[in-house]
Amino acid sequence: xxxxxxxxxxxxxxxxxxxxxxxxxxxxxxxxxxxxxxxxxxxxxxxxxxxxxxxxxxxxxxxxxxxxxxxxxxxxxx
Amino acid sequence: xxxxxxxxxxxxxxxxxxxxxxxxxxxxxxxxxxxxxxxxxxxxxxxxxxxxxxxxxxxxxxxxxxxxxxxxxxxxxxxxxxxxxxxxxxxxxxxxxxxxxxxxxxxxxxxxxxxxxxxxxxxxxxxxxxxxxxxxxxxxxxxxxxxxxxxxxxxxxxxxxxxxxxxxxxxxxxxxxxxxxxxxxxxxxxxxxxxxxxxxxxxxxxxxxxxxxxxxxxxxxxxxxxxxxxxxxxxxxxxxxxxxxxxxxxxxxxxxxxxxxxxxxxxxxxxxxxxxxxxxxxxxxxxxxxxxxxxxxxxxxxxxxxxxxxxxxxxxxxxxxxxxxxxxxxxxxxxxxxxxxxxxxxxxxxxxxxxxxxxxxxxxxxxxxxxxxxxxxxxx
Numbered sequence: 001x002x003x004x005x006x007x008x009x010x011x012x013x014x015x016x017x018x019x020x021x022x023x024x025x026x027x028x029x030x031x032x033x034x035x036x037x038x039x040x041x042x043x044x045x046x047x048x049x050x051x052x053x054x055x056x057x058x059x060x061x062x063x064x065x066x067x068x069x070x071x072x073x074x075x076x077x078x
Numbered sequence: 079x080x081x082x083x084x085x086x087x088x089x090x091x092x093x094x095x096x097x098x099x100x101x102x103x104x105x106x107x108x109x110x111x112x113x114x115x116x117x118x119x120x121x122x123x124x125x126x127x128x129x130x131x132x133x134x135x136x137x138x139x140x141x142x143x144x145x146x147x148x149x150x151x152x153x154x155x156x157x158x159x160x161x162x163x164x165x166x167x168x169x170x171x172x173x174x175x176x177x178x179x180x181x182x183x184x185x186x187x188x189x190x191x192x193x194x195x196x197x198x199x200x201x202x203x204x205x206x207x208x209x210x211x212x213x214x215x216x217x218x219x220x221x222x223x224x225x226x227x228x229x230x231x232x233x234x235x236x237x238x239x240x241x242x243x244x245x246x247x248x249x250x251x252x253x254x255x256x257x258x259x260x261x262x263x264x265x266x267x268x269x270x271x272x273x274x275x276x277x278x279x280x281x282x283x284x285x286x287x288x289x290x291x292x293x294x295x296x297x298x299x300x301x302x303x304x305x306x307x308x309x310x311x312x313x314x315x316x317x318x319x320x321x322x323x324x325x326x327x328x329x330x331x332x333x334x335x336x337x338x339x340x341x342x343x344x345x346x347x348x349x350x351x352x353x354x355x356x357x358x359x360x361x362x363x364x365x366x367x368x369x370x371x372x373x374x375x376x377x378x379x380x381x382x383x384x385x386x387x388x389x390x391x392x393x394x395x396x397x398x399x400x401x402x403x404x405x406x407x408x409x410x411x412x413x414x415x416x417x418x419x420x421x422x423x424x425x426x427x428x429x430x431x432x433x434x435x436x437x438x439x440x441x442x443x444x445x446x447x448x449x450x451x452x453x454x455x456x457x458x
Contacts, residue, residue: 004116004223004281004307006081023079030200032230033346042081044284044337047169047220048198049227051346052284052337054081059336063084066310069317070093073100 004046085308094313095129114279115142115437122442124309137409144435150393152177167202199231226346254371278304287342364407403430
């Protein structure tokens with residue numbers, strides 16, 4: 001039920017619909033819950049709806065922090 | 079897949095496991111409940127429990143909407159689906175959930191009921207438009223993630239003036255259930271589990287934001303870390319919880335900042351508040367009656383409420399007495415503590431709901447965790 005996946009918006013359609021690409025597979029979904037959507041945005045889709053946009057800067061920040069935490073721990077190993 | 083693969087890096091996971099190992103105090107237990115079934119599934123699928131020190135334990139919570147739906151509501155759905163004038167639209171993972179006496183929507187479909195699996199509420203609307211001579215009922219279940227799609231569907235039905243469309247509403251809310259786990263009198267009778275912190279749901283939080291957990295963290299003095307569903311997200315969230323426990327803090331922290339904001343998705347929340355209002359109480363499997371934890375349609379949209387339209391009677395059904403789903407959903411017992419687990423109850427022949435959904439604790443353990451039981455038996 002709650003498993004949702006990131007997908008790239010490739011085409012905006014009328015009536016709050018859009019085409020997204022999930023690893024190259026296209027799917028038509030509703031974007032009724034999202035404001036200011038543009039082609040190239042990544043969204044999290046669930047039961048045929050985009051729930052939220054993914055913030056690329058925050059994603060980058062999280063990845064950098066993960067690398068940092070991991071490197072620190074591995075560096076501290078005897 | 080972008081935004082997924084980079085959060086599955088094995089080397090970084092090992093580094094995070096080391097960080098948890100070195101920061102967790104070996105003299106004390108750390109018991110963290112992951113509320114959400116998506117997290118339960120990820121923990122099992124990626125073998126995260128094997129990467130944690132022995133004193134850091136994950137307790138599976140009740141956050142699987144299929145698992146917490148009481149058998150009585152399934153029976154009500156089956157009765158509705160069997161009516162000849164109705165086309166009953168459901169999400170696929172509801173088909174095999176057991177009602178009373180082994181009944182299920184799948185068996186009802188086999189006997190001739192017109193039950194159709196849909197991926198999205200938009201499919202259900204399309205079926206209603208294509209079949210004006212039939213009554214279309216959508217079986218709406220789920221937490222805050224699936225409620226906005228139901229709300230959008232009702233708004234569209236209103237716009238298109240579809241008179242043959244209604245919703246059997248079973249939407250529930252996350253925060254009241256988390257609260258119930260910590261304070262319900264029922265729980266005290268059945269046994270309770272000590273919890274040192276919560277991994278907060280990922281996609282529920284994209285909608286409701288992080289703010290609703292703040293009262294909870296303050297009131298109960300428990301740390302909450304909202305986490306994404308990828309393995310690195312979860313390992314980082316566990317590390318953040320360990321640090322909060324060590325520093326005696328109980329705050330709401332957001333590990334999943336790429337998708338979750340403090341106020342969540344305002345547009346989705348507006349859609350929901352336009353259409354739904356709180357029920358005084360709603361029955362959860364494993365938790366009993368939880369006050370203000372379920373939603374119903376507002377009076378202005380009552381014509382779309384299947385319970386009123388078809389004069390549905392509330393049914394209460396006792397779970398199979400041998401099934402431990404209730405205690406497992408609350409983290410009091412593990413799947414292997416249930417004598418049905420892996421004997422008569424498997425994903426092919428589920429007796430309890432936790433074995434039906436891939437997010438259920440029993441199904442996750444059956445699919446990914448049984449080798450660990452074998453290793454433990456050999457070691458003892």
